[in-house]
Amino acid sequence: MHIGILRTDSVRPEWVPTYGEYPDMFERLLLAEDGDLTFTTWNVEAGELPDTVDAADGFLITGSKSSVYDDKDWIRSLEGFVRECHAARRKVIGICFGHQLVAQALGGVVGKSDKGWGVGVNCYSVDEAAFDLADGDQFCLLASHQDQVVAMPPGAQRIATNDHCEVAGMTLGAHMLTFQGHPNSFRSTRERS
Template structure:
């Protein structure tokens, strides 16, 4: 991280959903989930650094409170969370989120992190098609193929993180670098230095979080028995969420 003093990055977490009950009872909102991720990321640096020295976090419920968007002059970056909603739906709050994301990207200063639904929102803001994946669901811990640039960015030869999606970014937008792919989803991570980083997966998710989501979606008839069983079989596999958190922080410090 270096010894010189750098003021904390002002990161606004745009919450695009309300967590399932088990996650909500422990972390409150998705802002709390990402705070937990970034705290572990900071702890994993050598030497460890306190979260408060690296990031100044704020949470913004963009689904229920359209007035919660922060003024761009008061932040350095945004992180758009995952969501059960479709990024390509025409709900007013989703259209406003795409518009705000485009405003951040066009600012030349406010950096953008997108996770799952947020990854897709960034794709839409950059004019690339987003829609349902005909290959179906991608769930639980999945191993990714990294490009050479992806290996450098994440500091890994292979990347495994949780997935929970059926929608995808169909094409890489112009001016961004591909970092990762899977057989089911070719556009897994997009990067533009000092501008944006997005991942289709969920570095913030843990075994317990994904297990609860899988159970609820199976009970609700959203997942078939075979897909549910396959997801539960891999839900406890080791994953690189903390490594992704470190990479996010390095991106914010570029």
């Protein structure tokens, strides 16, 4: 399977020698599960996008310090690409900013949390046994966000929630899966400690 990583930010320069860039973190995480995966990265923040939704078997949208409602051309272009992926039923995973961008691109609403920042390890309850988790009905991920999905797009199903973030994960059909938390940060930090 070939995965397209849609990079929407850069890691702080002083952290790159230890953790790598965001695509490196996701590649390590995913290759640990399936060593046959291949990857291509597009630097969306720099204006790069795949020419077609067929450029990869699926796409992963990374986190970003930008807000999805910022008036930036690259964000609007990425929203258009997400809508194309949705229409073609191309698989998309969105993480943090990517979670929010998928929601907004498809008709949801993103805003600042009235509870402030969600930072650190956050545990989420799974809605209606959405996943077969070994430890039951919760999973934990690192979080660092103030923005969050406040209204899901039409047709979305919430799959994870907690007291700070009502829509911490969602699906749209069988082709889109998004999370507010960062599995890449948890895994890469844990592996290097």
